[in-house]
Amino acid sequence: MAAVQGTGATAPPPLPARPSAADGPVESSRRLQALDVVRGVALLGIFLMNIEWFSRPLQAMGTGIDPGATGPDRAVAWAVYVFVQGKFWVLFSLLFGMGFAVMSARGGSGPAFRGRYLRRCAALLAFGVLHAILLWSGDILHAYAIAGLMLLALDGIDRRVWPWLGAGLYSMLALFVLAGGALLSALPEAGATFAALADEVDADAAAATAALAHGGWWQATAQRAHDFLGVALQGLMLLLPMALGVFMLGAWLLRSGRMDDPRAQRGWFARLAAWTLPAGAVLMALSLAVGTHFDGMREAGPMLLANGLAMLASLPLALGYLSLLMLGLGTRALARPLAWLAPAGRMALTHYLLQSLVASTLFYGYGFGLWGQVGRAGQVLLVLVVFALQVAMSHWWLARFRFGPMEWLWRWLTYGTRPPMRVRAAAG
Template sequence: MSIAAPPPLPPRLPAAPAPTDSARRLQALDVVRGFALLGIFLMNIEWFSRPLQAMGTGIDPAAAGLDRAAAWAVYVFVQGKFWVLFSLLFGMGFALMSARGGQGPAFRRTYVRRCVALLGFGVLHATLLWSGDILHAYAIAGLMLLALDGIAERAWPWLGAGLYATLALVVLAGGAVLSALPPDAGATFAALADEVDADAAAASAALAHGDWWQATAQRARDFLAVAMQGLMMLLPMALGVFMLGAWLLRSGRMDDPVAQRGWFARLAAWTLPTGAVLMALSLSVGTRFDGMREAGPMLLANGLAMLASLPLALGYLSLLMLGLGTRALARPLSWLAPAGRMALTHYLLQSLVASTLFYGYGLGLWGQVGRAGQVLLVLVVFALQVAASHWWLARFRFGPMEWLWRWLSYGARPPMRVR
């Protein structure tokens, strides 16, 4: 009597997407994210004491002495570079999620919910704390990234870099065209500049002296009039950087800093000099501009600075990875990792601290703390955030906002306490 063969086992289905356990995290990404968090705060804090309408006009003309030196250092080494660095990490996070959760319908649903939740966080952040929010742009660009995930992987770095560079070149070309216009065209730009100056004065008055409701109404107006209009430029640039970051992680470059030291050394050797030259050209055009009255030179300088920001951000990433690949620097740099694991919480907390200090419904320090004082404040707050991150993550698996974000993304409440 023959015994029938057992039926074949069903194919193993990919595990459902779930929050990444701390033991499976890539520490290098958390270290870089923690470092980027510091640069983001150094860049953003100026705009809690200066109207958003002045963005792009360069260093505050009121800065002098030590304040001007601090403003110049942030303008040259931080502004524009750290949002690009943070965007690289966002792309890496997408690639990591897709690798661990599979690329099927379950992953796509989870990622869409993740982006929708981030969009909600961004809109609330812009309205309730600071209208210069970038989370809403990341959320929309993240959905665009998901739509492009079928493109061949080898094309991603070229498409990403090309997309970013194209937008920067558009700004540069616009500056060249405006600089070549005849002098009688200046009257039109002067009228636009007067309008922007009036909006900036109204924003300063509401944020510096208004109550919370007046400040919130002004934040909403600034978000719609300034931040949302900037999406036409920001979205494709962010998408391009996301693609670069996703390719970097999928290539395996971020897995082992020691094994990849040679590659990152070569990357730094190319990107840092290139970025430095482009930034020097931007500085030669100018660092202070009278808004639309100097639209041509302002756009020229901004376009060159944008072109410099991507190679410099890649250079900063390379230096951090080289540091993580050495015994002498790996341990001190690892102290940034817990802050990187709580980046969303700390980003929002930075806005809460700054808005409370500078806006009229708080301590009302708008315009009273120079750029050097702002830098010192950032260093103190960030040091406290790093220390708090170590304490918190010794007891809890996620930061508060990271926990909520995962709950909304995965549709199930993850355990919070460390077992």
């Protein structure tokens, strides 16, 4: 392992080694702390991105920055749009693929492992559907569950081709969106067909706003179910293959050993950052040049052009963010501060659902009814406060319990036996 040079100071203790092959949930002492740290950062990015859509209808997704944002709200909205949106779901997807690789390394590829993994995905699918209907229709867990099953089906493919196949699958879908935007921009008569749908989409958005901003819980729940079926599920044709591609990249990264020891891999991650961050920045700049707000289907061509370029940018930028985090974990100055995020990463499922509970209670009409009353700057401040509380709560909780509440339930459903919850029970 590479030592820290130049000062003679003692290097921080090494991160835990790769989990052993024992069956059952991974003990905290055998977890790869780097994964938990990255997961904690990704959790923050996901919340920064998602909170906007507790105060805007899902029908507006893809149209860019809210045109009503001005001053500090617009500056913050621009920063989240450029640096966060689309990048952190990719980062989280890389981690999902890494989790698959950890589980398959510990459980092998036989019927027992496949049965456990099928139960794991089935439980996640149930969590996602319930989350979408009861809290927020923009759920991504259901997509992860389905794409996870597709990943299992591809596990027999030579793992040396996984990074190329994964990157190619993601890029192919992004290029498909880009090509569609170019075609609609070049053929005004084709764009007119999409523009005819604009009034219908606008009506759906107005109905969603009325139900979520002013309706009671039952009305909001009916609207969430409608949006889940009418917006979220329709996007699966694009989202599933993209997520699958990123899962394959993540699984390859974990199996390559790059995530085991950040200090030993600093050179590799520095080279990865040097390639991915400039490439992603150029693609994102091209997307911004096309535009940052579009009138929905009335501007379908340029909207798809901008979104396609942003999708192409998101994968290299997410890999660049991962590289920067791994480089930080490989230094004395940043390893310990970043390690504070690891407990939140260990409770990512619990916190993801808790974020939706907090946001829906604050913004929806059956709660505090703040829909449309908190600008983007205020939303980001709220995210930072809630996330800080989640990090503190994670430290308190995991000092007493082995898993977060939802992680405990997920493991119970996956392995078929109830794991001990309290730390002292596990030690005894």
